[in-house]
Amino acid sequence: MNIKGFQFSAVEAAIKKPGRLDLALIVSETPAAVAGVYTTNAVKAAPVLIDQERTKSDTCRAIVVNSGNANACTGPGGMDDARETTRLVADGIGVAEDEVLVCSTGVIGVPLPMDRMRKGIPPLVQGLGKGTLDGVARAIMTTDTFQKLEVRTGMAGGREYTIAGIAKGAGMIMPNMATMLAFIVTDAAVDPAWLKTIFPAGVDRSFNAITVDGDTSTNDTALIMANGAAGNPVLSAGSDGAAEFVRLLDEVLLSLAKLIVKDGEGATKFVGITVKGARTDADAKRAAMSVANSCLVKTAFFGQDANWGRIFAAVGYSGAEVDPDRTELFFDDVKMVENGVFAGRDAEARGTEVLRKKEFSVTVDLHLAAGEATVYTSDLSYDYVKINADYRT
Amino acid sequence: MNIKGFQFSAVEAAIKKPGRLDLALIVSETPAAVAGVYTTNAVKAAPVLIDQERTKSDTCRAIVVNSGNANACTGPGGMDDARETTRLVADGIGVAEDEVLVCSTGVIGVPLPMDRMRKGIPPLVQGLGKGTLDGVARAIMTTDTFQKLEVRTGMAGGREYTIAGIAKGAGMIMPNMATMLAFIVTDAAVDPAWLKTIFPAGVDRSFNAITVDGDTSTNDTALIMANGAAGNPVLSAGSDGAAEFVRLLDEVLLSLAKLIVKDGEGATKFVGITVKGARTDADAKRAAMSVANSCLVKTAFFGQDANWGRIFAAVGYSGAEVDPDRTELFFDDVKMVENGVFAGRDAEARGTEVLRKKEFSVTVDLHLAAGEATVYTSDLSYDYVKINADYRT
Incomplete structure (x- = not known):
């Protein structure tokens, strides 16, 4: 070239x-x-x-x-x-x-x-x-x-x-x-x-x-x-x-x-996190980054566990404006949470299928305004710990 | 009782x-x-x-x-x-x-x-x-x-x-x-x-x-x-x-x-992180929490790696006021960094000894003012990933 x-x-x-x-x-x-x-x-x-x-x-x-x-x-x-x-x-x-x-x-x-x-x-x-x-x-x-x-x-x-x-x-x-x-x-x-x-x-x-x-x-x-x-x-x-x-x-x-x-250290998953309906774009990015950086969320991705509660919590502590009773959460197109409440066992089964994929998306719709952001992250695996703990030993 | x-x-x-x-x-x-x-x-x-x-x-x-x-x-x-x-x-x-x-x-x-x-x-x-x-x-x-x-x-x-x-x-x-x-x-x-x-x-x-x-x-x-x-x-x-x-x-x-x-999930180390000499107590706590939450710092603790650079970086991105050229860093009483520069191979050997202990302290002295805070954290181990990834599988 x-x-x-x-x-x-x-x-x-x-x-x-x-x-x-x-x-x-x-x-x-x-x-x-x-x-x-x-x-x-x-x-x-x-x-x-x-x-x-x-x-x-x-x-x-x-x-x-x-x-x-x-x-x-x-x-x-x-x-x-x-x-x-x-x-x-x-x-x-x-x-x-x-x-x-x-x-x-x-x-x-x-x-x-x-x-x-x-x-x-x-x-x-x-x-x-x-x-x-x-x-x-x-x-x-x-x-x-x-x-x-x-x-x-x-x-x-x-x-x-x-x-x-x-x-x-x-x-x-x-x-x-x-x-x-x-x-x-x-x-x-x-x-x-x-x-x-x-x-x-x-x-x-x-x-x-x-x-x-x-x-x-x-x-x-x-x-x-x-x-x-x-x-x-x-x-x-x-x-x-x-x-x-x-x-x-x-x-x-x-x-x-x-x-x-x-190519993230130890990564086995590639996940796009989109937050939309936020008060501002900045709020959306803050919430998406909070999810993307949560150790609990990332270990759940590694474990292929459709653990929407951890994502919900990470949005909650992000500092972004949130009304829990309006929030929706999707794994790809599977709605896991509607109006802040779990969509049920059928959604869980289908959400778990999504998490078995190597690449998938998480979408959180705050239903407040038009703020939106997407960030990308990997999971947190044994190999991440291994690469970062064992280098000099 | x-x-x-x-x-x-x-x-x-x-x-x-x-x-x-x-x-x-x-x-x-x-x-x-x-x-x-x-x-x-x-x-x-x-x-x-x-x-x-x-x-x-x-x-x-x-x-x-x-x-x-x-x-x-x-x-x-x-x-x-x-x-x-x-x-x-x-x-x-x-x-x-x-x-x-x-x-x-x-x-x-x-x-x-x-x-x-x-x-x-x-x-x-x-x-x-x-x-x-x-x-x-x-x-x-x-x-x-x-x-x-x-x-x-x-x-x-x-x-x-x-x-x-x-x-x-x-x-x-x-x-x-x-x-x-x-x-x-x-x-x-x-x-x-x-x-x-x-x-x-x-x-x-x-x-x-x-x-x-x-x-x-x-x-x-x-x-x-x-x-x-x-x-x-x-x-x-x-x-x-x-x-x-x-x-x-x-x-x-x-x-x-x-x-x-x-009793933290998978914890093998108990580490006190003290930041002193900060501009304010709030700055000190911000910097100490940044270190305590860094995945890289915590995997280094698990790996018993005297990796002061990761701690230094976590203080740097915490948002606290920092003058790198004045900063000192200690593992217990072993000075690893003086005026922002590595104290040398002898310090590294002694610092590594400190990290082999189950409990130790990290002290960062910013040499700016009198702000001080101490926080406590654990390491990030394979078992943390295991507990949080594998629960439902």
């Missing part, structure tokens, strides 16, 4: 175990419009702090990313290491240091092994043009069991463009914490200011609508680069093709987000 | 499996000052709604409680059933219906089996005077593996009084949800208005400072009755002996709360 005007590279720098790619580079041949969305955790890793500053500008040229070490909780030394990493890359490709973004994922609290970074960056730069986005997707994996890549093509002003995205998993990556990383590259020409509006909105509907265990990492980062190599008229708010671009970008983001949930 | 002026009874009413006490009664021979604290869940069980109204009065006479059925999500019929239960008890002991409180714990969404309640209440009333508080403690158990009873004695105005409390477990009781119930009885004479102040405060420092899985039930209820049979001068704000009464009450509440955590 080719995205015009971008070059990729991935190498083994011995930051992870031998035999695995762990250092990667994405370079745009020309300045690319850029936008970033970052973890809301008050404890932010060094690369997050640097990228937050640098993505305030309209454009950037490159993203360098390592797996195996998160460069988080590493103090001022961690900031120096992240800056040196970008400087080495900038010198190698001949751009300014602040045009290079940096991301890290892996162990927290351990200094980035700069000797290996310094040794790895020259071959990384030399590999540009020979590598692929797939290679970068592999290089950023940690506990992920498969690489995550989504591509869409669209038309604007008679020119075809491509939006390609890669991501690595949530579910709190061993041995310390999850780091959700996502990189989107497109050869479409996009107005930088508009990109900085639509990208956070798309992330909100996708990566911010999934949860594996409710823990928010220190390193979560989503970045997009749009370099205009497709030659289309610049897309901006209300321009021809703008709506289609947003729709395709949303598809890429949501597809990647769903892949992350499906 | 004897608490003057109180009578107890517990019977088998076939609401739970045969051979287990499931219906119990606490009666004060005279009107007892009363206070109650209830679940904050917007979905409240019928008995909670009734008791909330009835404990607005100064005094009550009795508490009737069943296990095996929560009478939650049962609609208007559930309210009728709860009221009829209190009416039958009131008629049996010769008091007004609204002097009787009612609690239920167990299955949600299934109507209370009123035929069994109606059959069980006459022998329940006849058993008064022959039963014990221990019997009531047994009758309210669901997935609890041991009964929870704490007693303290104090002196006020030359008279000895007793504070006795019982509780049943958190951890979301099978098959639908946890119901934390706690009943405190004391023969001390206590001003009702003052009791309504000190009891919620004590509950806040105890039952509201524990978490097993972060799920808040529809039925959580804590009640206290103080009947004055000890003959002491009435205790009230600032009176002689008031401070000691509060201290002893807090001891009973906190001891019961700790027993609930120790």
Whole structure:
């Protein structure tokens, strides 16, 4: 797959175990419009702090990313290491240091092994043009069991463009914490200011609508680069093709987000939780996230137990406005609760059938107003506990 | 054990499996000052709604409680059933219906089996005077593996009084949800208005400072009755002996709360989480609860992994004010993090030793101001998943 005007590279720098790619580079041949969305955790890793500053500008040229070490909780030394990493890359490709973004994922609290970074960056730069986005997707994996890549093509002003995205998993990556990383590259020409509006909105509907265990990492980062190599008229708010671009970008983001949930640690189920009829969309999302993060709900999913009472309770303590006597609850299209009361044994039998499926939906209708939200989650299995309890023992 | 002026009874009413006490009664021979604290869940069980109204009065006479059925999500019929239960008890002991409180714990969404309640209440009333508080403690158990009873004695105005409390477990009781119930009885004479102040405060420092899985039930209820049979001068704000009464009450509440955590579903560890140096006490509690509810932190405790990074991240996303570069973190007295940076491999080895213990503490010092809070939690084990996933399969 080719995205015009971008070059990729991935190498083994011995930051992870031998035999695995762990250092990667994405370079745009020309300045690319850029936008970033970052973890809301008050404890932010060094690369997050640097990228937050640098993505305030309209454009950037490159993203360098390592797996195996998160460069988080590493103090001022961690900031120096992240800056040196970008400087080495900038010198190698001949751009300014602040045009290079940096991301890290892996162990927290351990200094980035700069000797290996310094040794790895020259071959990384030399590999540009020979590598692929797939290679970068592999290089950023940690506990992920498969690489995550989504591509869409669209038309604007008679020119075809491509939006390609890669991501690595949530579910709190061993041995310390999850780091959700996502990189989107497109050869479409996009107005930088508009990109900085639509990208956070798309992330909100996708990566911010999934949860594996409710823990928010220190390193979560989503970045997009749009370099205009497709030659289309610049897309901006209300321009021809703008709506289609947003729709395709949303598809890429949501597809990647769903892949992350499906690859959640120990996941055996993929569940969409929709809350509708809420007072506001925000209330709906609060209630849906409360259900999606409930350990009790998630163990019931794992146990294939049509345990609507736990879902009802999680909606109740979410903080969203609820009138229990009006609430309806469905597993797929099976109504389990009507006007706050159990629909009966027949519904239970049919609901249990739904929960035997690998993928199903839960819908809670609050019957208050028009607020609605959907989030995606996995179940809580023995393997989740095993993966997260046993890593270092 | 004897608490003057109180009578107890517990019977088998076939609401739970045969051979287990499931219906119990606490009666004060005279009107007892009363206070109650209830679940904050917007979905409240019928008995909670009734008791909330009835404990607005100064005094009550009795508490009737069943296990095996929560009478939650049962609609208007559930309210009728709860009221009829209190009416039958009131008629049996010769008091007004609204002097009787009612609690239920167990299955949600299934109507209370009123035929069994109606059959069980006459022998329940006849058993008064022959039963014990221990019997009531047994009758309210669901997935609890041991009964929870704490007693303290104090002196006020030359008279000895007793504070006795019982509780049943958190951890979301099978098959639908946890119901934390706690009943405190004391023969001390206590001003009702003052009791309504000190009891919620004590509950806040105890039952509201524990978490097993972060799920808040529809039925959580804590009640206290103080009947004055000890003959002491009435205790009230600032009176002689008031401070000691509060201290002893807090001891009973906190001891019961700790027993609930120790009996948490699948628990193998008992961990106190203290956050100090926070901007406010509320910030400290927010951060401590965030750590205590993190699935990643709790699986690390189960795995005996000195994984301070997960704790650090959970503090970071709690919403509490945090300056990562000032934060310290301890396992017992082993400093793992200083000024936001890992204390090194030696600390890791010693921290791992701490986590091998059955009970230990985690302390996070934010070094911002004087806010402080301690909460108690358990780990997240295979057995938690097993208990909550496999109950009905």
